[in-house]
Amino acid sequence: MKYCFGVDIGGTTVKMGLFSTEGELYEKWEIKTHTENEGKQVLPDIAASVRAKMEEKGISAEETAGVGVGVPAPVSEGIVKNSANIGWGYKNVKKEMEELLPGIRAEIGNDANVAALGEMWLGAGKGCSNMIMVTLGTGVGGGVICQGHVIAGANGAGGEIGHICVNYSETEKCGCGKTGCLEQYASATGIARLAKLRLAKLHGKTLLEGKNLSAKSVFDAVKKDDRVAIEIAEEFGAYLGHALANMAVIVDPEMIVIGGGVSNAGPALLPFIEKPFQEKAFFANKDTKIVLATLGNDAGICGAARLII
Numbered sequence: 412m413k414y415c416f417g418v419d420i421g422g423t424t425v426k427m428g429l430f431s432t433e434g435e436l437y438e439k440w441e442i443k444t445h446t447e448n449e450g451k452q453v454l455p456d457i458a459a460s461v462r463a464k465m466e467e468k469g470i471s472a473e474e475t476a477g478v479g480v481g482v483p484a485p486v487s488e489g490i491v492k493n494s495a496n497i498g499w500g501y502k503n504v505k506k507e508m509e510e511l512l513p514g515i516r517a518e519i520g521n522d523a524n525v526a527a528l529g530e531m532w533l534g535a536g537k538g539c540s541n542m543i544m545v546t547l548g549t550g551v552g553g554g555v556i557c558q559g560h561v562i563a564g565a566n567g568a569g570g571e572i573g574h575i576c577v578n579y580s581e582t583e584k585c586g587c588g589k590t591g592c593l594e595q596y597a598s599a600t601g602i603a604r605l606a607k608l609r610l611a612k613l614h615g616k617t618l619l620e621g622k623n624l625s626a627k628s629v630f631d632a633v634k635k636d637d638r639v640a641i642e643i644a645e646e647f648g649a650y651l652g653h654a655l656a657n658m659a660v661i662v663d664p665e666m667i668v669i670g671g672g673v674s675n676a677g678p679a680l681l682p683f684i685e686k687p688f689q690e691k692a693f694f695a696n697k698d699t700k701i702v703l704a705t706l707g708n709d710a711g712i713c714g715a716a717r718l719i720i
């Protein structure tokens with residue numbers, strides 16, 4: 412048994428965890444993400460925090476298998492070409508991290524891919540080796556695991572499920588600059604957008620009237636049997652369920668794991684995805700289980716630690 416660190420870099424905080432290589436999480440903590448000056452301080456801050464923890468626990472470099480880092484950007488061979496969220500342009504993250512922590516190996520991955528690894532290792536996908544994870548947050552992230560390996564792809568952009576085109580006639584633009592991306596309908600912001608569009612042309616009563624429209628307010632109203640909210644959830648579910656059925660044909664997963672803030676709606680969310688999935692799923696993929704993620708915000712640190720093993 413050795414120790415390893417899992418690091419999940421976000422736009423405002425860096426989440427960190429100390430693990431055993433066998434998957435025990437000993438301790439987790441957070442530091443601030445200093446994005447100013449093109450994020451120059453982000454990696455040195457992480458290295459200092461890792462060193463401080465090693466000192467505190469009396470852990471030597473020899474006892475440390477490595478530091479895994481999840482980054483909100485495509486990652487290819489440890490290199491990030493651009494990460495708007497944390498101010499980075501081109502950065503060889505693996506090399507810099509290893510220079511900052513002599514004698515300790517670093518492995519870098521995209522945050523959504525890393526979250527998928529985390530759920531496979533210690534969460535909802537335990538024991539699975541073929542799995543799709545979709546993270547429904549501000550955006551829609553994704554991670555595809557085939558035979559135990561994350562599909563990172565040639566540009567580190569493998570599994571970017573959020574940018575599958577699901578509506579060819581959309582005119583509004585996605586954050587990526589294209590139109591009709593899944594993210595425009597299935598992220599927290601996407602659900603709020605669907606709600607706003609529907610309420611604008613609505614004649615009739617709904618609990619959503621006058622409410623701050625969000626994924627949470629929509630699913631809260633769904634739980635109270637609000638007809639309009641249910642229709643919004645069905646629209647969201649159709650986009651997501653059909654996209655997942657299309658993905659299942661390529662990946663043939665044992666399981667599809669749904670995570671991110673939207674998944675806080677709980678089990679009530681699943682039928683809205685399962686029904687359209689079943690409508691479009693190829694017969695061989697019909698038994699694919701769709702489940703909620705179980706690690707919550709810890710998926711990132713868990714998966715980052717898993718990069719080391």
Ligand SMILES: [Zn+2]
Pocket residue numbers: 573574585586587588589592594
């Ligand atoms: Zn897009």
